[in-house]
Amino acid sequence: MSDRPSLSLLDRLAVAWGLVGAGYHLYLIFAGLLPNLITRPLHVLLALPWIFLFARASGPIERVTGWLALGVGTVGTLWVALDRDALVDQYGALEGPVQIGLSIALILVALEMGRRAVKWILPAVAIFALLYGLFGSALPGEFGHPGLPIESFLGTLVISEGGLWGPLTGISVDVVAVFVLLGSIVGAGEAGRAFMALAAWSAGGLRAGAAKVSVVASALFGSISGSASANVASTGAFTLPTMRKLGYPPSLAAAVEAVASTGGQIMPPLMGAGAFVMAELLARPYTDIVTAALLPAILFFLAVWVGIDRMALGAGLKPIPAADRPSGREVARLFPFFALPFAVLLLVLFGTSRTAQQAAGAGIAVALALLLIDDRLRLDLPRFVTRACAATTEAGRQTAAIAAIIICAGLIVGVLNQTGLGVKITSAILAISGGQLWAALLLTALACLVLGMEVPTTAAYVICIAVAGPALIELGLPPLVAHLFVFWYALLSTITPPVCGTVFIAAGMVDAPWLATAGRALRLGIGLYLVPIAFVIQPALIDPTGDTLAAGIAFLRVAVSLWLIAFALAQGIGENTVGIRHIGVRTLSGISGLALLLVPIT
Numbered sequence: 001m002s003d004r005p006s007l008s009l010l011d012r013l014a015v016a017w018g019l020v021g022a023g024y025h026l027y028l029i030f031a032g033l034l035p036n037l038i039t040r041p042l043h044v045l046l047a048l049p050w051i052f053l054f055a056r057a058s059g060p061i062e063r064v065t066g067w068l069a070l071g072v073g074t075v076g077t078l079w080v081a082l083d084r085d086a087l088v089d090q091y092g093a094l095e096g097p098v099q100i101g102l103s104i105a106l107i108l109v110a111l112e113m114g115r116r117a118v119k120w121i122l123p124a125v126a127i128f129a130l131l132y133g134l135f136g137s138a139l140p141g142e143f144g145h146p147g148l149p150i151e152s153f154l155g156t157l158v159i160s161e162g163g164l165w166g167p168l169t170g171i172s173v174d175v176v177a178v179f180v181l182l183g184s185i186v187g188a189g190e191a192g193r194a195f196m197a198l199a200a201w202s203a204g205g206l207r208a209g210a211a212k213v214s215v216v217a218s219a220l221f222g223s224i225s226g227s228a229s230a231n232v233a234s235t236g237a238f239t240l241p242t243m244r245k246l247g248y249p250p251s252l253a254a255a256v257e258a259v260a261s262t263g264g265q266i267m268p269p270l271m272g273a274g275a276f277v278m279a280e281l282l283a284r285p286y287t288d289i290v291t292a293a294l295l296p297a298i299l300f301f302l303a304v305w306v307g308i309d310r311m312a313l314g315a316g317l318k319p320i321p322a323a324d325r326p327s328g329r330e331v332a333r334l335f336p337f338f339a340l341p342f343a344v345l346l347l348v349l350f351g352t353s354r355t356a357q358q359a360a361g362a363g364i365a366v367a368l369a370l371l372l373i374d375d376r377l378r379l380d381l382p383r384f385v386t387r388a389c390a391a392t393t394e395a396g397r398q399t400a401a402i403a404a405i406i407i408c409a410g411l412i413v414g415v416l417n418q419t420g421l422g423v424k425i426t427s428a429i430l431a432i433s434g435g436q437l438w439a440a441l442l443l444t445a446l447a448c449l450v451l452g453m454e455v456p457t458t459a460a461y462v463i464c465i466a467v468a469g470p471a472l473i474e475l476g477l478p479p480l481v482a483h484l485f486v487f488w489y490a491l492l493s494t495i496t497p498p499v500c501g502t503v504f505i506a507a508g509m510v511d512a513p514w515l516a517t518a519g520r521a522l523r524l525g526i527g528l529y530l531v532p533i534a535f536v537i538q539p540a541l542i543d544p545t546g547d548t549l550a551a552g553i554a555f556l557r558v559a560v561s562l563w564l565i566a567f568a569l570a571q572g573i574g575e576n577t578v579g580i581r582h583i584g585v586r587t588l589s590g591i592s593g594l595a596l597l598l599v600p601i602t
Contacts (some may be wrong), residue, residue, distance in 0.1 A: 010053070010054065013049075013053075013054070014049075014050075014054045014393055014396070015389045015392070015393050017046070017049055017050075017054070017396060018389070018392035018393035018394075018395065018396035018397075019389070019392050020046070021046045021177075021392070021395070021396045021399065022181055022392040022395060022396070024042065024043075024046060025043075025173070025177040025178050025181060025399075026178070026181075026361065026364070028173065028174065028357075029178060029357045029358055029360075029361045030358075030361070035084055036161055036165060036170060037080055037081065037084040037087065037088065037159075037160075037161070037165055038081045038084050039173050039174075040161075040164075040165040040169045040170060040173050041077040041078070041080040041081040041164075041165060042077065042081050043169065043172060043173040043177070043403060044073070044077050044110075044164070044169070044403055044407060045073070045074060045077040045078065045081070046396070046399075046400075047113070047399065047400035047403040047404065048069075048070050048073045048074060048077070048109075048113075048400075049070060050396055050397050050399075050400030050401075051066075051113050051116050051117060051400055051401075051404055052066035052067070052069050052070040052073070052113075052116070053066065053067075053070055054397070055116065065112070066116075069108075069109050069112050069113075072105045072106075072108075072109055073106065073109040073113075075102070076102055076105055076106035076109065077106070079102055080106075080158070080159060080165070087159040087160075090155065090159060091160075092152060092155045092156045092159065092160035092162065093149075093151045093152045093155045094150075094151040094152075094154055094155040094158075094159065095151070099155075099159075100150065100151065100154060102158075103154040103155070103157070103158040103159070104154065106158055106164065107130070107154070107157065107158065107164070107411065110126075110164055110404075110407045110408060110411060111123040111126060111127065111408065111411075113403075113404035113407065113408070114126065114404050114405065114407070114408030116404070117400075117401050117404035117405055118404070118405055118456060118459065121451075122405065122408050122409070122459055123408055125412060125463065126408050126409075126411045126412050129411065129412045129415035129416070129421075130411065130415060132415060132419060132421060133148060133153055133415040133418060133419055134148075134150070134153065136419055136421075142424060142427075143421075143424055145419045145420060145421070148418060148419070153418060156414065156418055157411060157414050157415075162414045162417065162418065163410055163411050163413075163414030163415075164407050164410055164411065164414075165410075166410045166413065166414060167280055167281075168277065168280070168406045168407075168409055168410045168413065168462065169403070169406055169407055169410055170280070171276050171277050171280045171406070172399070172402055172403045172406045174357060175276040175279075175280075175286070175356055175357055175360075176276055176399065176402055176406075177395075177399045178357050178360040178361065178364070179269075179276070179356075179360050180395050180398045180399050180402070181360075181364060181391075181392070181395040181399075182341065182345070182360050182363050182364050182367060183395075184391040184392070184394045184395035184398065185341075185364055185367040185368060185371065185388070185391040185395075186337075186338070186341050186342075186363075186367045187391070187394075188371065188387040188388070188390050188391035188394070189337055189367065189370050189371045189387060190334055190337035190338075190370070190374065190375050191337045191338040191341075192234070193334055193337075193375070194331075194334035194335055194336075194337045194338035194339075195217055195220035195221060195338050196213075196217055196235070196238055197326040197330055197331045197334050197335075198216070198220065198331055198334075198335060198338070199213045199214075199216035199217035199220065200213050200320060200324075200325050200326055201325060201326050201327075201328065201330075201331045202216060203215070203216050204319060204320035204324075204325040205319045205320065205322070205325065206319055207309060207312050207317065207318070207319065208308050208309060208311070208312035208317040208319075209318070209319035209320045210239060210242045210243040210246050210248065210317075210320055211239075211243060211248070211252075211253070211256045211308045211312070211317070212305060212308060212309075213239055213242070213320070214235060214236075214239040214243070214256050214257050214260045215256070215260045215263075215301055215304055215305055215308065217235040217238070217239065217260075218231050218235050218257075218260035218261045218263055218264050219260070219263060219264070219267050219297075219301050220338070221234055221235050221261075221264055228261050228262045228264060228265050228457075228491075228494050228501070228502045229261075229501060229502065229505060231260075231261035231262075231264040231502075232257055232258060232261040232502050232505045232506050232509075233505065235257065235260070235261065236257045236261070236505075236506055236509055237509075239253075239256075239257055240253055240254070240257055240506065240509050240510050242320065242324075243256070243510075244510055246317065246318060246320070247316065247317065247318075248317060249512075250507075250510045250511060250512035250513075250517075251507070251512045251513060251516035251517045251519075251520055252311060252520055253506075253510055253512070254503065254506035254507040254509070254510050254512040254517040254521075255503070255506070255517045255518075255519075255520035255521040255524055256304075256308060256524065257502075257506040257509075258494075258495055258500075258502035258503045258505070258506040258507075258517065258521050259304055259495055259502075259521050259524045259525040259528075260301075260304055261502050261506070262491060262494045262495055262502055262525060262528065263297065263300050263301055263304065265457055265491055265494075266293065266296065266297045266300060266487075266488060266491065267293075267297045267301075268289075268290040268293050268294050268297065269290050269342075269345070269346075271289075271293060271487075274457065274458050274461060274487050275289045275290055275293065276356070277458055277461070277462060278461075278483050278484075278487065279356075281462075281465065281483065282479055282480060282483060284480070286349075286356040287349060287350060287356075288480070289480075291544060291545055292480055292484060292542040292543065293484065293542070294544070295541055295542065295544055295551065295555050296484070296488070296531045296532075296534075296535055296541060296542065298555075299527060299531050299534070299555070299558055299559060299562060300527040300528060300531055301527075302527070302559055302562060302563075303524075303525075303526060303527030303530075303531075303562040303563075303565075303566050304524050304525065304527065306562070306563050306566040306567065306570070307523060307524040307526070307566040307569065307570035308524065308570075310566060310567060310570040311520070311524075311570045333375050333376075334375050336370075337370050337375070340366050340370065341363040341364075341366045341367040341370070342363065344359075344362050344363050344365075344366045345359050345360060345362065345363035346359075348362045348363075368388065371383075371384050371387045371388055371391075372384045402458070405456055405458065405459045406458075406459075406462075408459070409459050409462045409463060412463060412466070413462070413466050416466055416467070422466055422467055422470065423470070425467040425468075425471075426467065426468070426470040426471040426474070429443055429444075429467075429468060429471040430471050430474065430475070433471075433475075435475065436475075437472070437475040437476060437477065440468070440471055440472055440475055441472065441485065441536065443468070444464060444468040444471075444472060444485070444486060444489070445489045445492070447464055447467075447468060448460060448461075448464050448486060448489035448490045448492060449489065449492045449493055449496060451463060451464060451490070452489075452490045452491065452492060452493035452494075452499075457487070457490045457491050457494075458490075460490035461483075461486055461487045461490040464486045464489075464490060465482070465483055465486045465487075468486065469482050469483065469486065472485070472486075477536065478539055480542065481535060481536060481539050481542065484532070484535065484542060485532045485535070485536060488528065488531065488532040489532060491528060492528065492529070495518070495521040495522060495525045495528065496518075496522070497515075497518050500514070500518050500521065502521075503517050503518045503521050523566075523569040523570050524570060526562070526565055526566060526569055527562055530561075530562065530565065530597060531558070531562075533597065533598070534554075534558045534561075534597055537597075537598065538554040538557070538558070540553075540554045541554040541555060541558065557596060557597075558597060560593075560596060561592075561593040561594070561596035561597035562593065562597075563593070564589045564590065564592050564593030564596065565589070565590055565593035565594065565597075567586070567589045567590075567593075568586045568587065568589040568590030568593065569590070
């Protein structure tokens with residue numbers, strides 16, 4: 001008899017729905033051009049059950065409203081997809097009370113999807129935007145608008161590509177879904193063991209080896225996840241117990257994992273879907289975004305590495321014992337499970353004229369083939385089926401969460417475009433900053449921090465760049481620099497109190513006081529605050545293929561400055577920190593590092 005646990009009917013439905021979703025998005029890779037008002041509503045239709053049916057409801061009321069929203073959303077998305085030809089002929093204007101009612105219902109479903117995915121703040125912003133679109137004509141002065149007929153206002157949002165089915169949803173359909181599927185399939189196989197083994201083999205023998213394993217593992221895991229919380233849960237399950245076993249203070253262990261996992265969202269190629277969104281908003285190739293993001297991400301992890309090394313001094317934080325580290329032979333045996341899918345992805349992406357979606361499709365084919373075998377190259381068909389079903393189910397769940405965020409953000413962007421509110425906010429930022437770039441950057445950073453406290457990084461980035469990006473660009477910042485700056489600062493709340501989500505997760509896993517953990521995380525994660533300033537001052541840092549020499553000089557300069565600042569901030573545990581000489585050295589180190597970072601070379 002099989003000892004495999006039996007699945008409930010709902011679990012079986014989820015597996016089947018995950019397979020349907022995976023098949024749909026793989027089909028789109030090779031189907032050629034299809035109408036957006038068909039592919040995008042069907043994408044949201046596939047997301048609906050993950051939000052309203054398969055997710056755990058908090059009570060009977062939420063279950064009932066979930067079924068209601070699922071039914072209404074299904075009818076609404078099918079209406080748009082199946083009646084697409086007739087709706088296109090309406091040129092974005094609704095006709096009759098039935099269409100108005102269906103449009104309002106679809107918008108309410110989108111808001112509820114956002115609420116269930118990321119709680120209230122993002123839907124609240126979307127509701128505020130909708131109210132402004134409907135009643136903003138009553139506002140006096142500059143922030144009023146001439147008024148929009150409800151038929152055209154709602155029609156643009158629901159039956160055209162100006163809201164729910166806009167470019168952001170297109171990114172979710174065309175690129176995010178297939179890359180999430182790739183990451184899920186890779187992660188379902190031996191790749192998880194592979195990158196942990198590689199991290200432990202390469203860094204485990206160093207001082208504070210367990211902490212440095214966390215840095216390497218989180219950087220590698222970020223290439224298939226892009227979620228800081230998922231990174232903490234996945235790599236932390238291995239690294240946190242190991243650090244505690246080796247005598248790390250709980251707050252240090254948790255801080256290391258929280259900061260290292262945060263870096264996963266800025267590490268190419270996925271960047272938590274941010275790379276794809278950025279490519280669409282900038283109308284630039286995806287490869288440009290990945291290339292630009294690479295050196296800053298390495299600098300972030302370099303600063304974390306130096307901080308860990310400094311904090312390890314005086315605490316006796318030893319390497320991982322050799323008996324507990326994998327052998328080179330084991331790493332070599334596991335490495336292809338992680339490397340081959342991404343090698344194929346990168347070869348197709350950079351070596352051919354194929355699209356990012358087609359490159360992901362090639363990577364998925366290789367990853368699926370690798371699910372057939374274990375690390376001893378033994379064929380195991382039953383395990384292949386189990387792993388493939390688990391991967392498609394996880395991909396469906398993750399894709400639905402991203403879709404819920406994106407369609408809510410699409411409503412906001414749609415209202416901004418229709419009413420001109422984005423231009424007015426841009427004017428306000430320019431006025432408040434007095435036309436000074438650094439003042440505008442500070443305002444943008446504060447907005448990113450506040451917004452990022454309640455919504456995921458990608459959503460915070462989309463909203464902030466929509467309202468603040470034009471102002472930064474008008475003040476002379478290159479568009480790619482502006483977008484990367486906003487994206488990095490949308491991550492601030494992951495380690496910055498009072499929210500600091502990754503800090504709370506990691507601290508909870510080792511029973512560490514969150515405030516002490518946050519204090520250490522702020523010092524270890526100083527690169528998150530400073531690297532964006534560096535590439536504003538030195539744009540060559542994000543253009544390594546343009547002027548290679550300038551990019552190399554900028555990289556070395558920022559690396560040295562971060563080393564000096566990390567040295568100043570992250571004193572060794574148990575070190576004498578009160579001596580005049582010690583304080584003077586650290587102060588001089590910090591000032592030198594800041595000067596090297598902030599003073600441009602002319």
